[in-house]
Amino acid sequence: MRATQDRGILLLGGAREAEDLAAALSAGPGAGALLIRPPGLRGTGFDTPATSLPPGDVSGRARLGRGCAAVVIATHPFDAAGTASGVAVARALGLPALRLLRPAWRPGPGDGWQQVETAGAAAEAAAGRGARRVFLAVGRDRLAPFAAALPEAELFVRVLGPGPLLARGQVLEAPGPFTAAGEAELFARLGVDLVVARNTGGAGGWPKLAAARALGLPAILLAQPAPPPGLARAATVAAAVRWISGKLGVEIPPGVA
Incomplete structure (x- = not known):
């Protein structure tokens, strides 16, 4: 071709x-x-x-x-x-x-963001916050540090396709598109106390951060390479x-x- x-x-x-x-x-x-x-x-x-x-x-x-x-x-x-x-x-x-x-996304009024360079740093920051119910949107290849750093936490992992086995928590396979209202309802239903995501920028992934802002949830963002x-x-x-x-x-x- x-x-x-x-x-x-x-x-x-x-x-x-x-x-x-x-x-x-x-x-x-x-x-x-x-x-x-x-x-x-x-x-x-x-x-x-x-x-x-x-x-x-x-x-x-x-x-x-x-x-x-x-x-x-x-x-x-x-x-x-x-x-x-x-x-x-x-x-x-x-x-x-x-x-x-x-x-990349930039924080605005009402955003409680912490930005880090690696998944390991994000996992350590989540553990330091004492997070117990964590929403993760970091890609399936970056999950291991969170399982190690948060052995007692419930991890709610969003991935495309069949997800990994989790000792505690739930795999969320919904493919989107997502809305701020839908993400807020999901976070409230799951009792999420921390959002961790890649800072991908763009409109498609923004609703989870809009929901975190609306609910007053802290967020840890992995910086773009x-x-x-x-x-x-x-x-x-x-x-x-x-x-x-x-x-x-x-x-x-x-x-x-």
Whole structure:
């Protein structure tokens, strides 16, 4: 599979912004793209060609990107491995690369947030607070420190798909979308006394923090991993479209994104 036109964009997905950018580029003339998603991730309908390859298959991703003019890395904000893979793909192809990364959330009035760098630090902070009923939205690969640091606490873990076995607590498999009112009802019903989440930014995950604010619950947030140094960055799809337009030397209508 090749991009829709020679000298187009190799778009490495995983975040909602990848789908939005692919849709934006397919809606107007000027730039073709090939979207590569992580395996198991389903996207939305648009005309951009799309396929799936694991982030570790750098050679396979680079092979599909031959003939492209630039790489846009729109992986999940916490997918450090996928982001590093994107940098390696761009390097293998000798192409400029852009990291499309939505801004992290910032606390506002009424937010009792503590921001930390790692899951281990978050678990220690939760234990230091004496938390007993903890809502966790940190990804299945970051749960072990909480089980170790909070052996007597009830952990309410939100994951996509079948969840891990828990000594105490409950796995919440609801796929969303979520609302602030729904999250507040859930927290009240479970008796949650602490919310721990990744600071992914964006609208999709915000309702749990809006609910924490409304209920006066403290929250511990894991900071987004820093992008690799020297990598161009865009915070919005519109900014990414402007970068693509400049790199390809084509005019992309402003209304596309």
